[in-house]
Amino acid sequence: MKTLLLWDIDGTLLASGGAGLRALQVALARVFAVDGPLDDIDFAGRTDRWILRRIFEKFSLPATEENFARYLEAYVAALPAALANPHARVLPGVRALLAAAAARPDVTQGLLTGNIRRGAQAKLGHHGLWDHFPFGAFADDSEHRNDLGPHALRRAREHAGVDFEPTRVWVIGDTPHDIACGRAIGARTLALATGSHSLDSLRAHAPDAALPDLADAAAFWNLVG
Numbered sequence: 001m002k003t004l005l006l007w008d009i010d011g012t013l014l015a016s017g018g019a020g021l022r023a024l025q026v027a028l029a030r031v032f033a034v035d036g037p038l039d040d041i042d043f044a045g046r047t048d049r050w051i052l053r054r055i056f057e058k059f060s061l062p063a064t065e066e067n068f069a070r071y072l073e074a075y076v077a078a079l080p081a082a083l084a085n086p087h088a089r090v091l092p093g094v095r096a097l098l099a100a101a102a103a104r105p106d107v108t109q110g111l112l113t114g115n116i117r118r119g120a121q122a123k124l125g126h127h128g129l130w131d132h133f134p135f136g137a138f139a140d141d142s143e144h145r146n147d148l149g150p151h152a153l154r155r156a157r158e159h160a161g162v163d164f165e166p167t168r169v170w171v172i173g174d175t176p177h178d179i180a181c182g183r184a185i186g187a188r189t190l191a192l193a194t195g196s197h198s199l200d201s202l203r204a205h206a207p208d209a210a211l212p213d214l215a216d217a218a219a220f221w222n223l224v225g
Contacts, residue, residue, distance in 0.1 A: 023075050023079045134159055188224075
């Protein structure tokens with residue numbers, strides 16, 4: 001039976017050293033001439049479009065599709081410079097684990113992320129990881145995180161040519177929103193304490209499994225098969 005791994009990005013695969021926040025601030029100034037703090041918005045586990053809506057509410061900007069598109073275009077343009085910071089890094093064990101998964105014929109892996117697709121490509125491409133993911137579900141698909149799972153499953157089926165059993169689908173992330181997103185499609189969930197949530201706080205949301213990070217590859221494969 002084939003296993004499907006659906007990966008979150010920020011706080012799970014990568015730490016971007018605040019690059020996303022900086023790019024959003026740069027884009028806000030360039031497009032709307034607004035210079036204000038964004039660190040009072042809880043980004044963790046949210047979609048980019050959900051975050052944009054909160055920003056627009058905070059600064060009383062018209063939340064039109066045209067304004068969203070202009071802002072996202074400027075955000076993507078600002079990301080490469082923001083990612084070129086000394087704190088942007090791949091998290092422990094990730095490179096080896098993704099390479100091992102790619103080499104296994106019984107494993108398919110894709111993305112299930114709150115990033116828009118171009119943002120995901122910029123972040124993962126900066127670290128040479130984008131090519132590990134032939135498909136994914138992104139904020140382009142929906143503003144709401146729990147809506148993304150069916151898009152990921154459909155694209156996984158189209159890519160691999162098989163229907164994945166729910167017990168063989170793992171949603172892997174670092175926030176309670178990732179756990180809820182996996183549960184919404186009947187998948188199993190692996191929570192990682194590599195972001196802003198502790199292992200104990202993640203376990204309180206009842207994931208199927210929880211690990212401190214991905215440094216122990218044997219522990220990961222013992223869980224997901």
